[in-house]
Amino acid sequence: MPSRSEVITPALLRDWALPVPTGGKEARGTVLVVGGSRFTPGAVLLAGVAALRAGAGVLQLAAAESTAAALSIQVPEALVVGLPETADGAVQGDPGDLLGGLVAEADVVAVGPGLKDIDATRALLHVVLDAAGPETSLVLDAYxxxxxxxxxxxxxxxxxxxxxxxxxxxxxxxxxxxPGDDLDADAVELARRYDAVVSLYGHIATPEGRAWREESGDAGLGTSGSGDVRAGLLAGLLSRGAEPAQAACWAAFAHAVSGQRLVPRYGRIGFLARELLDEIPYTVATV
Incomplete structure (x- = not known):
């Protein structure tokens, strides 16, 4: 029997309104994106800019050191820190004390966009978990x-x-x-197994078994970098004060509808992940 989940609609989201922080940028939190490699710095860029577009107040990017200068030019709004690399251009699993300090001060840490090397990523994940406070929100993506x-x-x-x-x-x-035909059930299984909110291909679940599904997504979202945008969008919503399930539902909807808004210009397929970024603020604001 298929799992039961609630469809994410504008009405549902309006009744589950996002926090609207007042004050300066500090009130909207700091997002730290940890990722990238020598060959995939764009993933960090997409995730970081998406976080800002979703409302984060301060953005910090930690990526392979060979890419840091280019990222700082491409994203002048962010503090960019270069992390030591392996010979293959992956971020090292033990990047030194600088990353731990950034993690400790961040409100949200997104780990994974653009990372390579599974062993180095495992070590890096432990560095993040050891440095993060108990209230620090985490988004885990990709590697x-x-x-x-x-x-x-x-x-x-x-x-x-x-x-x-x-x-x-x-x-x-x-x-x-x-994964089977019932992605709602798979999302619930993952949420319970890993004790975390899960956003799987528009299917969101909590460890307690609550479930939602987003039905607006289209084929155009299946494009390189789209997942990085979604992860950053989610991090930005967490940074402005949303709780994990709320942020996941809003992010799934805003990601899908931002894609829909590009269809009149580019068709159902053919738009780029970076073109989603400019649609995010309007989509979130007009739910």
Whole structure:
């Protein structure tokens, strides 16, 4: 029997309104994106700008040191820190004390966009978890999810506010099997197993078994970098004060509807992930 989930609609989101912080940028929180490699700095850029577009007050990017200068030019709004690299251009698993200090001061840490090397990512994830405070919200994406699949009890019982954002391939690693036809059930299984909110291909679940689904997504979202935008969008909503399930539902809807808004200009397929970024503020504001 298929799992039961609630469809995410504008009416549902209006009744679950996002916090609207008052005051300066500090009131909207600091997002730190940890990711990138020598060959994939764009993932960090997309996630970081999406976080700002969703309302984060302060953005910090920590990526492979060979990309830091270019990222600081491309995203002048952000503090950009270069992390030591392996010979293959991946971020090292033990990047030194600087990253720990950034994690400790951040309100939200998104780990994974653009990372390579599963062993280095596992070590990096431990650095983040050791440095993060108990109230620091975490978004785990891409290779960070692969790392988590090797240590499935890593978050269990921690009480941390965490959202996992697997695609279908990453869900296979986390589940230990291919996802089935009932993605609602798979999302609930993952949420319970890893003790975190899960956003799986528009299907959101909590460890307690609550579930929602987003039905506005279209084929155009299946494009390179789209998942990085979604992870950053989610981090930005957490930074402005949303709780994990709320942020996941709003992010899934805003991601999908931002894609819909591009269809008249580019068709159902053919728009780029970076073009989603400019649609996010209007989409969120007009739910």
């Amino acid at each position: 960070a999810l692969g790392a988590l699949s090797h240590e499935p009890d890593l978050l269990v019982g921690s009480g941390r506010p965490v959202v996992l954002t697997p695609n279908l391939t990453e869900a296979r690693h986390l589940l230990g099997r291919k």
